[in-house]
Amino acid sequence: MDTLEKDPAKGAASQDSTDNRAVSEGGEPRIGKRERTKANNKEAILNAAQEVFGELGYGAATVRDIIRKTGLASGTFYNYFKSKEEVFEALMDRGALRLRPRIREQRLKSKTLQEFIYNAYHTYFLDLYDDIANYRMLQRNSGAVRVKMSTPEVLAGFDEIRKFIEEYIEAGKLANLDAEFLSAAAIGIASELGDRMLMRDEFDVDGATNFAVNLLFGGLPALSEAAQNKK
Known part of the structure; x- marks a missing residue:
């Protein structure tokens, strides 16, 4: 009986082929069917909610009502x-999870406080536009949103602005103001303007x-000057 010797090269190639099945073309781990199903189910619940x-x-x-909508x-x-309640918090956190790294990126690359605030506002308003359906849902449920604003992910997003202000104060580039109040004011402006924009056609x-x-x-002086320059 002839005995076939195992070709080391073929064995290695076969092993590589087996290992590569767990890796996508982009080098990222492939998501198994079970994990994909779980992710799809969770997304379906959030979208229905x-x-x-x-x-x-x-x-x-x-x-x-939510279950009926998902099927x-x-x-x-x-x-x-x-x-x-948990679904509602997850909807709030979904936006915060998406927005937080974008705000952090602006914090790290901005050279001045005004540049950072401009970029942070622009990032937020652009996100508002891109996810307008979810924000309009949150706006309709503003009473619940006010109660739920203390979720960890939402608070973490607020912290990015507070940290930059504190860094600026510590570096002597800004008067020793109350960083918590100032960041709350900055966020309040964005929140209220965002609410008004959601009500507009444009x-x-x-x-x-x-x-x-x-x-x-x-x-007000700066707003008045900007309005005059537009004319």
Whole structure:
């Protein structure tokens, strides 16, 4: 009986082929079918919840309404969330998770406080435009949003602005102001202007950014001067 010797090169190639099946063409780990299904189910629940909260409002919406919109079994919902409160927080955090690294990137590359605030405002208003359906849902449920603003991801996003202000104060580039109050004022301007933009037919990202920066850094005189220069 002939015995075939194992070709080391072929064996190595075969092993490489097996290993490569777990890696995508871009070098990223492939997501297994189970993980992909879990991710799709969670996304389906979040998208359904966004629609339900937008249509019915947070107070009137129920878990059953969300499940009905997904077409998934009720048990599937509870594999991911315990209540509608958790789903609502996840919707808020989804935006914060997307926005936070973008704001941090602006903080790291900006050379001045005004440059950072401008870039942070512009990034936020642009995100508002890109995810307008979710923001309009949150706007409709503003009472619930006010209560839920303390989620870790949302607070972490606020911290990026506070940290930059504190760094500026410590470097002697800004008077020893209350960094917490100043960051709250900066965020409040963005939040209120964003709410007003969501009510308008036209979405002017640059206009809102310039208005917010002029208001924060120059007050009414700066706004008046900017308005005169437009004429």
